[in-house]
Amino acid sequence: MSTYRIALYAGDGIGPEVIDQAVRVLEAACRRHGCTLELVEHPWGYAYYQQHGRLVPEDYLEQLRGFDAILLGAVGWPPGLPDHLTLAPLVRLRQAFDQYACVRPARLLPGLRCVLADKEPRHIDLVVVRENSEGEYVDVGGRLRPGREDELAVQTALHTRQGVERILGFAFELARSRRGRLTMVTKSNAQRFAYRLWDEALLRLAPEYPQVQADRQHADAAVMNLVRMPEYFDVIVASNLFGDILTDLAGLLAGGLGLAPSANLNPQRKFPSMFEPVHGSAPDIAGKGIANPTAAILSSAMMLDWLGQAQAAADIRSAVERTLAAGHRTPDLGGTLGTRAFTDCVLELL
Numbered sequence: 001m002s003t004y005r006i007a008l009y010a011g012d013g014i015g016p017e018v019i020d021q022a023v024r025v026l027e028a029a030c031r032r033h034g035c036t037l038e039l040v041e042h043p044w045g046y047a048y049y050q051q052h053g054r055l056v057p058e059d060y061l062e063q064l065r066g067f068d069a070i071l072l073g074a075v076g077w078p079p080g081l082p083d084h085l086t087l088a089p090l091v092r093l094r095q096a097f098d099q100y101a102c103v104r105p106a107r108l109l110p111g112l113r114c115v116l117a118d119k120e121p122r123h124i125d126l127v128v129v130r131e132n133s134e135g136e137y138v139d140v141g142g143r144l145r146p147g148r149e150d151e152l153a154v155q156t157a158l159h160t161r162q163g164v165e166r167i168l169g170f171a172f173e174l175a176r177s178r179r180g181r182l183t184m185v186t187k188s189n190a191q192r193f194a195y196r197l198w199d200e201a202l203l204r205l206a207p208e209y210p211q212v213q214a215d216r217q218h219a220d221a222a223v224m225n226l227v228r229m230p231e232y233f234d235v236i237v238a239s240n241l242f243g244d245i246l247t248d249l250a251g252l253l254a255g256g257l258g259l260a261p262s263a264n265l266n267p268q269r270k271f272p273s274m275f276e277p278v279h280g281s282a283p284d285i286a287g288k289g290i291a292n293p294t295a296a297i298l299s300s301a302m303m304l305d306w307l308g309q310a311q312a313a314a315d316i317r318s319a320v321e322r323t324l325a326a327g328h329r330t331p332d333l334g335g336t337l338g339t340r341a342f343t344d345c346v347l348e349l350l
Helices: 015-033 046-052 060-065 083-096 161-177 194-208 219-228 240-253 294-306 310-325 339-349
Strands: 002-011 035-041 069-074 101-107 125-131 141-144 152-155 181-186 213-218 235-238 261-265 273-277
Touching: 002 015, 002 060, 015 035, 015 069, 015 294, 015 310, 015 339, 060 083, 069 294, 101 161, 101 240, 125 161, 125 240, 161 181, 161 194, 161 235, 181 194, 181 219, 181 240, 194 213, 213 219, 219 235, 219 240, 235 240, 261 294, 273 294, 294 310, 294 339, 310 339
Parallel strands: 002 035, 002 069, 069 273, 125 235, 181 213, 181 235
Antiparallel strands: 101 125, 101 261, 141 152, 261 273
């Protein structure tokens, strides 16, 4: 029997609510497939900040280092702390553990309606691969003369050839295992130093993957085309910032962010990878018991896949799909079921 040590970092807002339900499903699937989870909770976030004056302990990375994986809920509590502060420990974690491949699938499940009138499940099945360790999310820059009329802010993105080539290689491998189409999204017509580096890397790597049809689009065109013809896309690879923006749009096309899972992977497995729903902490509905737990549940399935429990992961996805196809919905999808009641339906079908 395999045992996995999982760090639970539920975070803020609806994070604890959806993680609680994801854990229920995880444990049920693991019982069926003979694996054991050792779950360790880490009560970090805004509540921790109120008590200790910081969002996470000083040694939080060392506390997480020895786990097989991390399951995150959501971070952020704008009523009490600016987003750039609450996000900082998460960004540092991704970079320190070299979780450079952020994988965010977007698939419209049967029974759900797309916001685009003429699109059906067969039209929307794609994955956004986001470079997760450098680019626009590296803190390079600063502010000069704060508060004065002549205040100056400088923010510099950082792109390395190694970082670009390894995320492109990861995306090519993923495309080869899917439908064989890769689209790289940049803005090299305007940002001609950083994104020409990306363009040149694509030209170097593409011949190594003759099974994959590769093209590139500027970010503005990609946003337009995702709405105009989402069926064109299979694997999209982009920088940290563009990938972040595109995944929200892709998640919306697939039914909403309450359904969108993600993985922050260290492909070399030198550090634990982290799995999280794409949605935020949603302070406006926190504590009401109406949050959609689907994204967290599907993120936990991605975690099981990563840990080598493919059949348990497949069972979870199947149970979620059948639950939604049967018409069970949380309020964000037009239904009336609360967070726990929806999960009860998933567990019944699991």
